[in-house]
Amino acid sequence: MICAAIFDMDGLLVDSEPHWRDAEMEVFRTVGLELTEEMCKRTTGLPIETVVEYWYQRQPWTNRSREEVAHEIHNKAFEYIGLKAGPMPGMVDLLQFFREKSIPMAIASASPMNLIELVIDRLNIREFFVVWHSATLEARNKPHPDVYLGTARKLGVDPACCLAFEDSGNGLKSAHAAGMITVAVPADYEFDDAKFNLATLKVPSLAAFEEPMFLALQAEVDSTPS
The missing domain is CATH 3.40.50.1000 (HAD superfamily/HAD-like)
Incomplete structure (x- = not known):
């Protein structure tokens, strides 16, 4: 049974997925990466650290650490989900x-x-x-x-x-x-x-x-x- x-x-x-995508698009923009919702859907279900690594391998940036980017995505997603989801x-x-x-x-x-x-x-x-x-x-x-x-x-x-x-x-x-x-x-x-x-x-x-x-x-x- x-x-x-x-x-x-x-x-x-x-x-919550729309709010994770919003957070990703907003934060990745700070490292020069313009993502669309369709692009974000490619990594649905992956840990954010893996998502950050996925995009870093495709378009590396130098102005922020990957750990900092992942941390900010987490924080913004928490805020949006807590208010809206x-x-x-x-x-x-x-x-x-x-x-x-x-x-x-x-x-x-x-x-x-x-x-x-x-x-x-x-x-x-x-x-x-x-x-x-x-x-x-x-x-x-x-x-x-x-x-x-x-x-x-x-x-x-x-x-x-x-x-x-x-x-x-x-x-x-x-x-x-x-x-x-x-x-x-x-x-x-x-x-x-x-x-x-x-x-x-x-x-x-x-x-x-x-x-x-x-x-x-x-x-x-x-x-x-x-």
């Missing part, structure tokens, strides 16, 4: 769905713990989760499995009986590498991207996840050799 539901955060529970469609209903089934829930995010705490309180969803865990506390961030394996350890459950919800390709790789049953919830602009074929199930939004899907995933977990 499904023993836990584990959720990514940015772009899945909270509509709202829930993704269907988020609260899906959390209620799992709570009614008495299935423990957790967050496994690439973002730092202070941003996770900020979002939980902004969306008023702290009551739903027994664990929230940041990949920044692990040796490796997504797409490595560390944060999902660490979350399963904190929950005291077998990763193989966990249901993981992810909106990005790198996050999906992370949950899949941890051996979890995966549900991909891609953004419209990349819904048909082949990278999401890795998922056990793909849905257009959290609002589209329904009881028959849950039962099918439950059956998949039950059929997996222990």
Whole structure:
């Protein structure tokens, strides 16, 4: 049976990706790099330090350190998300769905713990989760499995009986590498991207996840050799 539901955060529970893109475009402009929203979408789901390195390799700058740029992007994104970010469609209903089934829930995010705490309180969803865990506390961030394996350890459950919800390709790789049953919830602009074929199930939004899907995933977990 499904023993836990584990959720990514940015772009899945909270509509934060537009605010991350705004922060990236604003800060990269200070080093002479004019990014568009489409360009920012190339690195969706990656840790900001990796995003900074990605663009530095393509257009190096000399007026600021990469660490300084990453730190400022984090700070601006925190500010924008704290002031403006709202829930993704269907988020609260899906959390209620799992709570009614008495299935423990957790967050496994690439973002730092202070941003996770900020979002939980902004969306008023702290009551739903027994664990929230940041990949920044692990040796490796997504797409490595560390944060999902660490979350399963904190929950005291077998990763193989966990249901993981992810909106990005790198996050999906992370949950899949941890051996979890995966549900991909891609953004419209990349819904048909082949990278999401890795998922056990793909849905257009959290609002589209329904009881028959849950039962099918439950059956998949039950059929997996222990």
